[in-house]
Amino acid sequence: MKTIIEPFRIKSVEPIRFTTMEERRALAKDAHYNLFSLHADDVLIDLLTDSGTSAMSAAQWGAVMNGDESYAGSPSFERFEGAVRHLMDFKHIIPTHQGRAAEAILFSILGGEGKKVPSNTHFDTTRGNIEATGAQAHDLLIAEGKDPSNLHPFKGNIDIERLDAFLKEHGDAVPCVMITVTNNAGGGQPVSLANIRETAATARKYNLPFIIDGCRFAENAYFIKQREEGQGDREIADIVRDMFELADGMTMSAKKDAFANIGGWLALNDDELAQKARNRLIMTEGFPTYGGLAGRDLDAIAQGLSEIVDEEYLKYRVRSNAYIVERLDALGVPVVKPAGGHAVFVDARSWLHHIDPLQFPGQALAVALYEMGGIRACEIGTVMFGRAPDGSEKPAAMDLVRLAMPRRVYTQSHADYIVEVFEELSATKDKLPGYRITEEPQAMRHFTAKFAPIND
Numbered sequence: 001m002k003t004i005i006e007p008f009r010i011k012s013v014e015p016i017r018f019t020t021m022e023e024r025r026a027l028a029k030d031a032h033y034n035l036f037s038l039h040a041d042d043v044l045i046d047l048l049t050d051s052g053t054s055a056m057s058a059a060q061w062g063a064v065m066n067g068d069e070s071y072a073g074s075p076s077f078e079r080f081e082g083a084v085r086h087l088m089d090f091k092h093i094i095p096t097h098q099g100r101a102a103e104a105i106l107f108s109i110l111g112g113e114g115k116k117v118p119s120n121t122h123f124d125t126t127r128g129n130i131e132a133t134g135a136q137a138h139d140l141l142i143a144e145g146k147d148p149s150n151l152h153p154f155k156g157n158i159d160i161e162r163l164d165a166f167l168k169e170h171g172d173a174v175p176c177v178m179i180t181v182t183n184n185a186g187g188g189q190p191v192s193l194a195n196i197r198e199t200a201a202t203a204r205k206y207n208l209p210f211i212i213d214g215c216r217f218a219e220n221a222y223f224i225k226q227r228e229e230g231q232g233d234r235e236i237a238d239i240v241r242d243m244f245e246l247a248d249g250m251t252m253s254a255k256k257d258a259f260a261n262i263g264g265w266l267a268l269n270d271d272e273l274a275q276k277a278r279n280r281l282i283m284t285e286g287f288p289t290y291g292g293l294a295g296r297d298l299d300a301i302a303q304g305l306s307e308i309v310d311e312e313y314l315k316y317r318v319r320s321n322a323y324i325v326e327r328l329d330a331l332g333v334p335v336v337k338p339a340g341g342h343a344v345f346v347d348a349r350s351w352l353h354h355i356d357p358l359q360f361p362g363q364a365l366a367v368a369l370y371e372m373g374g375i376r377a378c379e380i381g382t383v384m385f386g387r388a389p390d391g392s393e394k395p396a397a398m399d400l401v402r403l404a405m406p407r408r409v410y411t412q413s414h415a416d417y418i419v420e421v422f423e424e425l426s427a428t429k430d431k432l433p434g435y436r437i438t439e440e441p442q443a444m445r446h447f448t449a450k451f452a453p454i455n456d
Helices: 021-030 060-067 076-086 099-110 124-131 158-173 193-205 217-227 236-245 271-284 295-309 311-330 361-373 412-425
Strands: 091-098 116-119 137-138 177-182 212-214 249-253 262-266 343-347 379-380 400-404 436-441 448-452
Touching: 060 436, 076 091, 076 124, 076 236, 091 271, 099 124, 099 249, 099 262, 099 271, 116 158, 124 137, 124 295, 137 262, 158 193, 158 249, 158 311, 177 193, 193 212, 193 236, 217 236, 217 311, 262 271, 295 311, 311 343, 311 412, 361 400, 361 412, 361 436
Parallel strands: 116 137, 116 177, 177 212, 212 249
Antiparallel strands: 091 262, 249 262, 343 400, 379 400, 436 448
């Protein structure tokens, strides 16, 4: 059979409130055209993020009831630690309340003025936590990863030649080498196992630790199985183990590929670094066996890690995004291809070519999607990445709009509705205005900045 159905049944539902276009226009204006400022119950289909928005399984909710809330030495931590180590066999596994907390702890130790941290593409919170210490985040993505229409199977790969040259030039200033799987800011594109191996070897050539941001590790492993030579007959869990045995550490948001609504971890092999991290954890998150989480959250993560490596789920997950990409491509909407694992990325700069990049075409499209159809998406472009540390502005490498798909939440009908909204929007897209920022914070402005249409 050709139809790939959802590998689950729906057991509990929550209602969606329907709004009119007139209501949504007023709501967008009241939110200063920043979709993060909308109330969730004013959103019809919420694709702002796939982080913490998954539907947990019956088994996860059952695990919640087993949560032990002891302050120290909880059995929930032992189950959590065992589930992580089953897939990522690091010596030290340190729970945190979410991925950015793991990043903050890591770079409070490794960061600092004059430090330079290379990766394929740092996402916003990673970049923010690096730069908050005075260090610099550098992106060394392969050229194919910057071309939305290029069909390279592993557009998330780091450019090994550029990495080697970077380390040769700046090695004394580099505390670690990172790679993000999948590459979120680059369109949810995967990194090959071969590229992970080469990255690890290059880091070790310069005696540097290699850290993986593993938020979407299972989706990345599925792409490796589907696209990389010699991997097609392997189990997803075994590919995951191969990915992480190459690393010296990892940061993780369990709000992505662990189906959890909260949680994460920092995992390390270096004893001294781990001790410093635990000391910092106690100051900012909590005791090392709960790390800012309730015991029930640790148990939910442990169960989720057993579910995420199910190949039938991953097949459905990836196919759901590919379906929308194919439908939008047929409509002439420029999309990042091949389809990514966790989201559909629309090339707003190409589609809204009448809007200058410094007038934020990604933000313009995101606002229009909400006003037209109640869809909340996220700009991944010049708003997020266009401001340099010195305050100057330049266009980001791409102006994308991310439609991040919450795991096990929406159905085929929702996917068809998303496509229909784009079809209606295509008739008026050339009249959409650009935007200007009227108020912004000093860091990670996309979360709280205020906007106004250029024609206001």
